[in-house]
């Protein structure tokens with residue numbers, strides 16, 4: 001895949017409200033079809049929003065199977081998480097049997113590897129992966145930042161194609177976009193607009209589960225340099241994004257999807273379901289959003 005530009009939905013993994021909170025494959029299909037008809041570029045499965053820490057290996061592959069089958073050609077990037085490197089390599093071998101557009105991975109959390117260690121780690125993943133690898137820089141989750149020279153060194157690898165940027169540094173984002181070798185995708189929903197204005201490729205967003213059409217419309221408007229159309233969408237999205245992230249993601253994204261009748265709002269431990277107050281705030285934000293932006 002050479003063109004990564006567009007809106008990628010960090011798709012939730014829906015659970016049934018039964019005892020074990022089993023994966024809701026019918027609900028997942030509904031979400032995939034809805035994203036596809038909204039015109040998104042593709043889906044990121046098993047990203048942070050997909051609660052991969054709560055899914056065993058077999059469940060992860062089953063989730064990917066459902067998404068790939070119901071997306072009918074829609075590109076899918078799979079999240080490769082965990083901090084046991086041997087287990088990550090084994091899961092990657094399983095991913096290699098699937099028609100994925102890409103694999104995305106962040107530094108193994110908690111271990112806090114050095115920058116040279118990160119280069120070795122990601123080069124090894126890129127060597128082992130059939131699909132192109134995307135880096136995921138998210139220091140507030142992993143405990144270690146990917147520094148600019150590290151990312152630039154990795155950009156030289158033939159199988160490293162892009163980065164999901166949650167690095168929190170505007171200078172680093174701009175340097176990567178100017179370097180031009182990696183597709184730079186905003187990993188913070190609120191930064192999709194700024195990323196595209198700077199010449200970035202797009203965004204991987206959780207809020208797009210809830211209003212995919214709005215993100216897609218903003219993307220196309222910015223591709224045409226149509227700021228009068230794009231700005232009001234960003235202005236209306238920001239309070240909604242704030243509301244959706246006011247509790248640990250994806251509890252409130254799921255609550256919003258439940259309100260739309262698409263899935264249940266269940267998350268798995270160690271997260272807990274959305275609070276009543278959070279839910280009320282999201283519903284209010286959705287109403288305000290819809291009043292501002294005709295969908």
Ligand SMILES: O=C(O)C1=N[C@H](C(=O)O)C[C@H](O)C1
Pocket residue numbers: 010011044046047048049050187188189204205206207249
């Ligand atoms: O799952 C993702 O990928 C995303 N996760 C971020 C997070 O929850 O930390 C947010 C972003 O919207 C996409």
